[in-house]
Amino acid sequence: MKKIIVLILSIFFLANLDCYSQFTLTKPDGFMEMEGYFVGYYNYRQYPAGTTNLKDNTFAVDYAVLDFDGVAKKVWVWQFKVNTVAFVIPGTDDGAIMEANVAYNALNDALQVKFGYGKLPFDRSSMIETIEMPYFERAQMDKSSVYNRRDMGVTLRYSLWNKKVNFYGGVYDGIGTNVLGATNDATGSLEFVGRAEISYPARYRNQEVDLVQLQVPVIAFGIDGRYANKQSFTSLTGDTTTVFNGQKMSSSANIDFLYKGFTAHLEELRMKMTPRYSNSSDLYGKPTNYYMGGGMVASVNYLIKPIKTMVAVRYDQYNPNDILIGDTESTISYAVNYMFDNQRAMIKAQYWQRLKDSNAPSLWKPSEFRIGFQLMF
Numbered sequence: 001m002k003k004i005i006v007l008i009l010s011i012f013f014l015a016n017l018d019c020y021s022q023f024t025l026t027k028p029d030g031f032m033e034m035e036g037y038f039v040g041y042y043n044y045r046q047y048p049a050g051t052t053n054l055k056d057n058t059f060a061v062d063y064a065v066l067d068f069d070g071v072a073k074k075v076w077v078w079q080f081k082v083n084t085v086a087f088v089i090p091g092t093d094d095g096a097i098m099e100a101n102v103a104y105n106a107l108n109d110a111l112q113v114k115f116g117y118g119k120l121p122f123d124r125s126s127m128i129e130t131i132e133m134p135y136f137e138r139a140q141m142d143k144s145s146v147y148n149r150r151d152m153g154v155t156l157r158y159s160l161w162n163k164k165v166n167f168y169g170g171v172y173d174g175i176g177t178n179v180l181g182a183t184n185d186a187t188g189s190l191e192f193v194g195r196a197e198i199s200y201p202a203r204y205r206n207q208e209v210d211l212v213q214l215q216v217p218v219i220a221f222g223i224d225g226r227y228a229n230k231q232s233f234t235s236l237t238g239d240t241t242t243v244f245n246g247q248k249m250s251s252s253a254n255i256d257f258l259y260k261g262f263t264a265h266l267e268e269l270r271m272k273m274t275p276r277y278s279n280s281s282d283l284y285g286k287p288t289n290y291y292m293g294g295g296m297v298a299s300v301n302y303l304i305k306p307i308k309t310m311v312a313v314r315y316d317q318y319n320p321n322d323i324l325i326g327d328t329e330s331t332i333s334y335a336v337n338y339m340f341d342n343q344r345a346m347i348k349a350q351y352w353q354r355l356k357d358s359n360a361p362s363l364w365k366p367s368e369f370r371i372g373f374q375l376m377f
Contacts, residue, residue: 030072037131039063041348041372048366056368061085062136065098078102079118093137093144094130095177112157117179119150121157121168121195122224124206124254125267125297131343133208134301134335136350136370139316141269141295146318147226147250148176151191163203168195174228175243185231185243195224208265209301209310210258211342217259225251231276246276261303270294284323292322301335310337326359344376 023034039062047054067081079099086096101116119127125142126149137143144150153172159165173179174191197204199220232245254267274290275282282291301312312335319328332353339346349371354363 030070030074030076032068032070034066034068035377036066037063037374037376038065039131039136039348039372039374041136041370043368043370045368046366062372063094063131067099075105076102077105093149095144095150095180097177097180098150110159112155114155114157115153117150117152118155120148120172120193120226121155121170122147122149122193122226122250123252123267123269124197124222124256125265128206128208131374131376134310134312134337134348134350135314135333136348136372139295139297139314140318140329140331141297141316144176146269146293146320147271148172148174148191151176152179153190164200165198166196168224169193174230178243187229187231189229191226191228191230193224193226195222197222204256204258207258208263209303209343210261210263211303213261213303213305214258215260217257220254220256222254223251224253225249244273246280247274248272261305263301265297265299267298268294268296282321282323286323288323293320295319308339310339311335312337326357326361327364328357328360329364330355330357343374346374348372348374 025032040060041062042059043056045054045056047057062085064084065081066084068079070078072078079101081097081099083094083096083098086094097117099116099118101114101118103112103114105112121127123142125138130136130138140146142149151172151174153170155168155170158167170193172191172193173184174189175185197220199218201216202214202218204218204220227247227249228244229247230243230245232243248271250269250271252267252269254265256266257264271293272290273282273293278289283289295316295318297314297316299312299314299316301310303310312333314333314335315331316333317328317330321327332355333350334353335348335350337346337348349369351369352367354365354367356363
C-alpha cells in the first residue's frame with residue numbers, strides 16, 4: 001500500500017509539468033520531428049496462497065520511447081522509433097526497435113510504398129499503439145508470442161475516398177523481431193500479408209478511444225490474412241516472437257463503432273497450423289496433420305469528459321490449440337484512466353480478472369492489478 005501511495009503522489013507531481021512539446025528541425029526541402037513517451041507502473045499479482053516467489057509484485061518501466069520522424073521533398077517519409085527499456089529487458093512485446101523504415105508517397109498520398117522494419121498491417125488491435133488504449137497491455141491473442149507483429153519487408157497501401165477505404169499488401173521475412181539478427185530461417189521463404197478496411201461516413205484513424213467525442217456515428221470494418229511456411233530456429237535477439245515450424249495461415253476481422261465518446265470494438269482471430277512433421281508434439285498423437293487456434297476480443301469504453309475520466313471493459317479469449325482440452329486463456333479487464341491532458345498525461349489503472357477454463361484444473365494465470373502513469377513528450 002505504501003508503494004501505491006508513493007506512486008500516486010509522484011504521478012500528480014509529474015502531471016503538472018508542462019512538458020509535452022514536439023521538437024522540430026526544418027530545412028528548405030523537409031523537416032524532422034522528435035517526440036516520445038514514458039509509461040511506468042506498480043503491479044500487484046494475486047498469487048495463490050503459499051506462493052513464496054512474488055517477483056511480479058513490483059515497480060517497473062514499460063516504455064521509455066524516442067520517436068524520430070522526417071519528411072523529405074514532400075514525398076519521402078521516414079521513421080526511427082526505439083523503446084530504450086527493451087535494451088535492458090529483452091523479450092518485451094514490442095521489442096527494442098519499434099520502427100525503422102522509409103516510405104514513398106505518391107498520388108497525393110493515395111499510394112504509399114514502405115520499405116524497412118515496422119508494424120505489419122494485420123489485426124486492427126495490433127496496429128494501434130498501447131499508449132492510445134485505456135489498457136496497459138494488449139489482449140492475449142494480440143501479442144507477439146501469437147504472431148509476428150513487426151517484421152522487415154515491403155508494404156504497399158492504396159487508399160480511396162480520403163482514406164475511408166484502404167488496401168494493404170506486403171511481403172516480409174516472416175520471423176518477426178528475429179530479423180534484427182540479420183538472418184532468415186533455413187527455408188529462406190517469405191510471409192505474405194494483406195488487409196482491406198472501410199469506414200463511414202468519416203475516416204477511421206485506428207483509434208481505440210473517441211477523444212474528440214464525434215457528433216456523427218462512425219463505423220469501420222476490416223478483414224485481413226497472412227500466410228507463411230517457415231522453419232523454427234533459435235532466436236538471436238532474445239525476443240518472444242514465435243516462428244512456427246510449418247505452414248501457418250491466419251485471418252482476422254473487426255468491426256468498430258465510435259460516437260460521442262463511446263467506442264466499441266469486436267474482433268476475431270483464426271489460425272490454421274500445419275506442422276512440418278507428422279509426429280509433431282503439437283498434434284498430441286491425433287489422426288490429423290493440422291490444428292486450429294484463435295481468439296476474440298470485445299471491448300467498450302466511454303470518455304466522461306467533464307471529469308476527464310475514461311472507463312473501459314474488455315473481454316478477451318485465446319485458444320492456442322483446439323486439440324488440447326482446457327487450455328483456453330480468458331480474461332475480463334477493467335480499466336479507469338484519469339486524463340490531465342488527454343492521453344499525453346494520465347493515470348492508468350487496470351485489473352485483469354483471469355477466468356478459469358471449465359476443463360482446466362486451475363486458473364491459467366493469476367489475476368492482477370496495475371496502476372501507473374503515462375507521459376508523452
